[in-house]
Amino acid sequence: MSDTLSSKSSNPAEASATRLPDDVIAVQRAPSPSRTGAAYRTFGATLKGLRTTLARTLEKPTTIQYPEEKTPVYPRFRGRHKLHRFEDSGLEKCVGCSLCAAACPAECIRVVAAENTPEHQVSAGERYAAVYEINLSRCIFCGYCEVACPFDAITMGNDYELSDYTRSDLIFTKEMLLADPIERAPLRREGE
């Protein structure tokens, strides 16, 4: 690096000038235009700028009018969680193993397991989740719970409209997570 610099400063064009220290690079500027030239160029540039902005008005605005018009999400978008049931038997897939709670870096999942009995069969395994809560005000939507789950009982959905008025309303219970979301986020089409 210092070689190239010193070879630059020992360039014959600059040899007559005072020798610069090795860490200083001589900046060469383009010849400054004459005053009339500068004024003329400024005027031209102004007109060019006016044309550019006028062309923008002819384009469609990029605004998405949010509450009416929602940004579509990609299929793998990680939104609100969903708990699943078996479609044939209607039993819950979750067996209360708490692996999701163990994997969760934000520690926002609380699982309390209970034993299935023949009269009260909730899930397909031996145990089921008596309590399954996700505190969505803590959740960082990393998707580790989905990865950790051995039965695909929990997956990340596409819903992102999760604001609420109180923090306690953001603790989603098992019933809320099992139910379908009230309003579905639009899904992005292939290649969109």
Place this chain on the structure above:
Amino acid sequence: MIGAALGSAAGAAPLSLVPLALSETGPIWVQLVKAVVIFVAILQIVPVVLWAERRLLGRFQGRLGPNRVGPAGLLQPLADVLKLVSKEASTPATAVPWMMAIAPVISIATAVLTLAIIPFGAPGAYGGEFALAGIDVSIGLLYFFAFGSISFYGLMLGGWASGSKYSFLGSMRAAAQLVSYEVAIGLSLLGVAMAAGSLSLVEIVEAQSGIWFVIPQFVGFLIFMVAGFAESSRPPFDLPEADAELVSGYNTEFGGMRFGSFFMAEYIEVLVISGVATAIFLGGWHGPGPEFLGPMWVLIKMLALVFLFIWVRATLPRLRYDQLMTLGWKILLPLATLNVLVTAILVVVIPG
């Protein structure tokens, strides 16, 4: 009554030195009707311009602009005004309260007073002999310069009386900007005054029945528009209220409707500059169709110039302070002087 008396006196002796040419203003009730109509009409245009500016700026920047309040956002200015009216007009402890109170009044009063000289139609277009302007003064251009200069007192007093450093810097900039651009704006109109042989806006418009002054006085028009942007402290010359560096400049400490008055004065000023440019360069009420369509042509030309104001605001970045001074003194002033010289020679060489 005084106007009528002076009018008859001036009518009887055409060569008498009546300072205000009141011969064509009509009786007092006509004066009052004209004043009310012009005042009300322009005050109705201000919110429309406000709305149009925000919508157009949105389109220039690839977005929609306000569209929630009312159909297409048309009630947005009303909502803004309601908000401003309901807010407190606070005064800082370091301020000079009475000066802070009169500064917005000066701004808005001078802006409205300048409206009076804009001619909206040919004399006698709706019967009678009077001009369709608030007043047809023989010193129209000087009147415009005078009130344009006084309007800067509103900015300067407002900024100084606020007792805030940002406001003070804003008002200092306003003062410097006024001095730099008053000269250019005056010289740019001198060419037209010489070509028309009058300072009265009505007579200047009448002199444009053949060709509009924008063509022979194109340089003057450009200088007038550039200086007009500075005069109304609109972007790219909004240094007195440069919000990037001075919070909001001279109006930083103003709240509620005091700020609203400054805001409104700025938009009336834009309309005034557009109106004066229409009268002086764009042929005023001249246009196709019968004479009574004059006011319509004036408004169309004015709004076209207002569009130019908005368009330029969306395009050009704010000038640096030294660039503002360089443009004013080193480019506009020599150009305007040259324009005056060339016009003076041509007026002498080409008779009529």
